[in-house]
Amino acid sequence: MQKKPRCIIASVMVSLFILAAVRAQDEMMVVNDPAFKDLRRPPAVFRHDEHNETAQIEDCNECHHVYDEAGQLVEDESSEDQRCSDCHELQASGDKPALMKAFHLNCKGCHQEKKKGPVMCGQCHVRGFAWAE
Ligand code: HEC
Ligand code: HEC
Ligand code: HEC
Ligand code: HEC
Numbered sequence: 022m023q024k025k026p027r028c029i030i031a032s033v034m035v036s037l038f039i040l041a042a043v044r045a046q047d048e049m050m051v052v053n054d055p056a057f058k059d060l061r062r063p064p065a066v067f068r069h070d071e072h073n074e075t076a077q078i079e080d081c082n083e084c085h086h087v088y089d090e091a092g093q094l095v096e097d098e099s100s101e102d103q104r105c106s107d108c109h110e111l112q113a114s115g116d117k118p119a120l121m122k123a124f125h126l127n128c129k130g131c132h133q134e135k136k137k138g139p140v141m142c143g144q145c146h147v148r149g150f151a152w153a154e
Contacts, residue, residue: 048070052065057121063146066147076138082096082097082098106120
């Protein structure tokens with residue numbers, strides 16, 4: 022009878038793993054960039070596809086941008102295969118804002134400009150928001 026509990030634990034772990042893998046394919050619900058260690062705030066609510074549809078943002082590179090060496094925005098290229106943190110480090114470097122600032126400038130910046138979308142800390146960093154990842 023010694024082996025049975027282990028068997029059950031093992032199969033529960035396998036199911037959880039499969040569940041996690043299936044969920045990971047679902048739409049992104051929050052921004053949770055792994056470059057931030059020990060989050061001070063809950064991850065920011067961001068239902069990627071739904072957000073961009075409602076906000077009527079046509080170009081992926083509105084957020085997933087590419088700059089050339091001279092610091093000029095490259096119009097018809099995008100960096101959606103990269104995380105913001107692949108380029109933006111925790112500290113600013115040159116004209117490149119630090120990671121947290123990059124998010125705040127991008128997200129809040131547009132909301133302020135459009136006078137639509139949340140601008141208060143707790144509206145983006147929502148406590149207790151259930152997200153699957
Ligand atoms: C309003 C800003 C914004 C727009 C517009 C946008 N994205 Fe994103 N996208 C993000 C952010 C933020 C992340 C998370 C990046 C990170 O974790 O560093 C992300 C992540 C992704 C990812 C990887 C994460 C995943 O599992 O989904 C893909 C792929 C992606 N975006 C594709 C696209 C494509 C394709 C478009 C255009 C149709 C697009 N994005 C438009 C902000 C945006
Ligand atoms: C391929 C590298 C790269 C990726 C990926 C990237 N950035 Fe940037 N970003 C840069 C560079 C380089 C600059 C500085 C441009 C300059 O010289 O002014 C910049 C500037 C910015 C700025 C300030 C200028 C502006 O456009 O408003 C913001 C905000 C910003 N990035 C947000 C983001 C966010 C949010 C993401 C992820 C969705 C992201 N960046 C992904 C390279 C990148
Ligand atoms: C280019 C403009 C733009 C950018 C960039 C942008 N947003 Fe928005 N966002 C909007 C607009 C416009 C709305 C209002 C949409 C509506 O309800 O009409 C909105 C609404 C929202 C909402 C409330 C509605 C919802 O989808 O839950 C949240 C949360 C939000 N944005 C989060 C973010 C985050 C987080 C980022 C950065 C990763 C971001 N936004 C970047 C334009 C933008
Ligand atoms: C429009 C949405 C939005 C608003 C408003 C906003 N943030 Fe953020 N913030 C973000 C996003 C997106 C990130 C990246 C989240 C991640 O990857 O976990 C972020 C990251 C952070 C981080 C770094 C990650 C962490 O938890 O340590 C801190 C700290 C933070 N925000 C604090 C604040 C504070 C304080 C305010 C109000 C003054 C605020 N934010 C307002 C969207 C927002």
